[in-house]
Amino acid sequence: MAVRELKRERIDADVVYVEFAGKTSDTKPVGNYATGSKFFNIQTGKTYYYDEKGSSGSEWIDPTAT
Secondary structure, eight states: OOOEEEEEEEOSSSOEEEEEEEOTTSOOOOSSBOTTOEEEETTTOOEEEEEEEEBTEEEEEOTTOO
16 A cells, blocks of 8 residues: 555645555655644554654654654
């Protein structure tokens, strides 16, 4: 299964809020996505949140990780 885009909402000219769904083996997309965009893993039920200014650059964050 490829990553599926479930929702897209333009924030401004360069940034969009998106919601994706995919499997653990799928590569999470990286782009001009708004912080707070979501990726739902259909196998584990986890939701990851996008941080466009993360410590490693743009990244998907697992809020349950310590």
